[in-house]
Amino acid sequence: MAETDGNKLVSKTSRNAKASKTSAKSSAPTSKPLTKAKAQTFKYSNASTLSNKPKFINLQWPNFYDFIDDKNQDLPKENQLLDEFCDRVSDLGFPLSEEGGALLENLDKEVEKRDQDRFDMYIYNDWNGWGISEVLENYLKDFNKDIFKKTVSPFKKWAYVEAVTCFLNWGDLMYWLNNEGGDSVKAIAAMIGLMVLTSYSALAEHSLFKPDSEIKNLGIISLMLLDFAKGPGCDLDIEWGCELLRMCDEAGINLDKEVRKQVDVSKKDLKELRAKYKKKQNGYKEAAEKKGWKPADDIGDKWEEKQWFRWDWKLEYKEFQKNHKGGNQHDLTKWSKKKREAYTLGSEAFSRRIGIESESESESDFDSE
Known part of the structure; x- marks a missing residue:
C-alpha cells in the first residue's frame, strides 16, 4: 500500500535506534558517549494533546419518529438518566463530541448567511448552491490549517469529520446538489472523502482508530458517510466509499455491526464495497512503488477520474484550492x-x-x- 498522508496508518511505535558497535574483547568504556534515543516524532498531533479528551452529547436521530412505534427499542426508561446514551449508539441517537456539535452548528449558521430565501431575496437560481459550496470550501480550508498542526489534538481533527457527516446527511442539500456548478460539487465531495481518510490516519497515529477507541462514534459516523455516498451523493461519482470501508476493515472496525434501521446502508451494500476494493489490490501495489508519485498519477479509466489507489492530502489540497478558494462572496450579511x-x-x-x-x-x- 502506498505510504501517503491518506492511506498509511501511522504506527505510534518509534523505530529502535541502531545499536552502537563495541568490542566483545574489551570491557573498557567507549570514549564516545552513548547516543541518546531520538525523541518520538509525530506526523499529525503531539502526544501531549491526548489529554484534551472529548466530551460527548447524544444527537437524536432526525428520523427518530419514523420508528416511534417499533417494539423493543433501545431507549431510555422512565426516570433513566441520559448519560449512558451519550457514550453509545442507540435508537435514541448517537454520540457526538461537543467540538463536533459546535462545528456542525457553525456550518448551519454559515449556510444560513448565504440563503437568499431566508432574506426574502432573489439574486440567481443557483445562489444558495454556490453559497453551500463556499461554506464547504472554507471548511476544508480550516481543516487544512489544523490537520498537520501538532498542537491540535486528533480528537479535534476527527470533530471536522463528525460535523460534516451530519451536515451531508441531514442538511438541506437540494440547492447544492442541483446547481449548475456540478464539477465543482464533485470536486468538493472528493476532497471531503480525502479529509475522512486522512483523519483516519491521524487517529491511527495514536492508536485511536480501532474498535474500542476512546472516540465513541467511529463506526456509526463511517457508516453514515457511506449513507451519503449511496444516497444524496449518488450522482457525484464518489469512489472513496470502498477505501473508507477498507481502512475500517484493516483496523478491525466492523461496520457490519453498525448497520441499523436509522442509516440506509445494508450488509449487502458493505459486501459490494468490499468486493470493489479487493479488485484493486494490484493497483495499490503499483501506486505504492511509483517513485515521484503525484496526484495526476491516480487519474485513470475512460472518464479520467481519481482511482483512489493512493492519495496525499498536502499535494491534492494544494491543487484543489486553486479553484476552490472559499471566502465570503455569497455571505449576504456582508x-x-x-x-x-x-x-x-x-x-x-x-x-x-x-x-x-x-x-x-x-x-x-x-x-x-
Missing part, C-alpha cells in the same frame, strides 16, 4: 443594506433594478396628473 434592498423581493429598489415600475410609483404618477 452586503450593505442598500445592496440587499436592491435584491429583496417586493421592494421598490428590486422593481427599479429589474425595470418594473412599482405600484406606489404608479399611484404617485397618477395623483400628479
Whole structure:
C-alpha cells in the first residue's frame, strides 16, 4: 500500500535506534558517549494533546419518529438518566463530541448567511448552491490549517469529520446538489472523502482508530458517510466509499455491526464495497512503488477520474484550492443594506433594478396628473 498522508496508518511505535558497535574483547568504556534515543516524532498531533479528551452529547436521530412505534427499542426508561446514551449508539441517537456539535452548528449558521430565501431575496437560481459550496470550501480550508498542526489534538481533527457527516446527511442539500456548478460539487465531495481518510490516519497515529477507541462514534459516523455516498451523493461519482470501508476493515472496525434501521446502508451494500476494493489490490501495489508519485498519477479509466489507489492530502489540497478558494462572496450579511434592498423581493429598489415600475410609483404618477 502506498505510504501517503491518506492511506498509511501511522504506527505510534518509534523505530529502535541502531545499536552502537563495541568490542566483545574489551570491557573498557567507549570514549564516545552513548547516543541518546531520538525523541518520538509525530506526523499529525503531539502526544501531549491526548489529554484534551472529548466530551460527548447524544444527537437524536432526525428520523427518530419514523420508528416511534417499533417494539423493543433501545431507549431510555422512565426516570433513566441520559448519560449512558451519550457514550453509545442507540435508537435514541448517537454520540457526538461537543467540538463536533459546535462545528456542525457553525456550518448551519454559515449556510444560513448565504440563503437568499431566508432574506426574502432573489439574486440567481443557483445562489444558495454556490453559497453551500463556499461554506464547504472554507471548511476544508480550516481543516487544512489544523490537520498537520501538532498542537491540535486528533480528537479535534476527527470533530471536522463528525460535523460534516451530519451536515451531508441531514442538511438541506437540494440547492447544492442541483446547481449548475456540478464539477465543482464533485470536486468538493472528493476532497471531503480525502479529509475522512486522512483523519483516519491521524487517529491511527495514536492508536485511536480501532474498535474500542476512546472516540465513541467511529463506526456509526463511517457508516453514515457511506449513507451519503449511496444516497444524496449518488450522482457525484464518489469512489472513496470502498477505501473508507477498507481502512475500517484493516483496523478491525466492523461496520457490519453498525448497520441499523436509522442509516440506509445494508450488509449487502458493505459486501459490494468490499468486493470493489479487493479488485484493486494490484493497483495499490503499483501506486505504492511509483517513485515521484503525484496526484495526476491516480487519474485513470475512460472518464479520467481519481482511482483512489493512493492519495496525499498536502499535494491534492494544494491543487484543489486553486479553484476552490472559499471566502465570503455569497455571505449576504456582508452586503450593505442598500445592496440587499436592491435584491429583496417586493421592494421598490428590486422593481427599479429589474425595470418594473412599482405600484406606489404608479399611484404617485397618477395623483400628479
